Amino acid sequence: xxxxxxxxxxxxxxxxxxxxxxxxxxxxxxxxxxxxxxxxxxxxxxxxxxxxxxxxxxxxxxxxxxxxxxxxxxxxxxxxxxxxxxxxxxxxxxxxxxxxxxxxxxxxxxxxxxxxxxxxxxxxxxxxxxxxxxxxxxxxxxxxxxxxxxxxxxxxxxxxxxxxxxxxxxxxxxxxxxxxxxx
Numbered sequence: 001x002x003x004x005x006x007x008x009x010x011x012x013x014x015x016x017x018x019x020x021x022x023x024x025x026x027x028x029x030x031x032x033x034x035x036x037x038x039x040x041x042x043x044x045x046x047x048x049x050x051x052x053x054x055x056x057x058x059x060x061x062x063x064x065x066x067x068x069x070x071x072x073x074x075x076x077x078x079x080x081x082x083x084x085x086x087x088x089x090x091x092x093x094x095x096x097x098x099x100x101x102x103x104x105x106x107x108x109x110x111x112x113x114x115x116x117x118x119x120x121x122x123x124x125x126x127x128x129x130x131x132x133x134x135x136x137x138x139x140x141x142x143x144x145x146x147x148x149x150x151x152x153x154x155x156x157x158x159x160x161x162x163x164x165x166x167x168x169x170x171x172x173x174x175x176x177x178x179x180x181x182x183x
Contacts, residue, residue, distance in 0.1 A: 025054055029069075044071065048079035049088060052104050059092075059103035087115060110162060117158050124151035 029050040036046035051068050052060060060068070062076045069076075080102050083089040089102050105111055127148035134141035 026068075029054055042079070042082050044075050045079040045082040047071070048076060048102075049083055049104075052089065052102065057103075059101045061094075061099050061101050063099075065102070086112075088112065110165065113158065113162060117155060120151050120154050120158075124148050124155065127151060 029047065032053070033043065033046040033050045036049065037043040041049070047069050048065055051065055052058060062073055062080070065071070065076045066073050080089060080091070083102075084091065087105065088108055089104055091100050091102055093099075094101055127144050131141050131145040131148060134144055136142070136145060
């Protein structure tokens with residue numbers, strides 16, 4: 001995985017953040033965190049992830065996260081542990097400091113979906129085994145077979161979709177570079 005680049009300077013560069021409506025940003029963080037939690041992510045991990053996502057640098061210390069989210073350092077620690085386990089953040093040491101910073105991976109959604117493909121492959125295999133156990137002609141066996149077929153479809157289509165995303169992003173970046181040169 002590639003880590004994020006830090007636009008605009010040092011990791012704690014908050015020039016862009018200073019002009020923001022912090023109450024609106026906080027409401028957005030909580031709304032997106034609620035969406036993630038509703039989809040199955042741990043609530044505190046969702047809040048920490050959303051806070052990292054909205055920071056310009058994509059990286060914050062435990063103290064910064066605790067302050068922004070008004071949570072305890074222990075809550076930050078538990079959330080970071082979960083996010084690290086699912087490869088959504090990386091811990092790094094600030095040069096010359098004892099403090100850790102937690103950084104989002106670059107292209108976190110792309111990378112997450114790529115790893116999900118491995119999970120879907122396991123699910124498909126398990127469903128195929130389940131269909132054999134249940135009997136392919138039984139209502140439960142048919143339902144499990146359809147689930148396995150769906151997972152197979154997702155596995156076949158996901159790489160194509162991710163490749164289209166890569167092409168679209170490359171085209172967007174090229175257009176931005178041309179505009180910057182012309183401007």
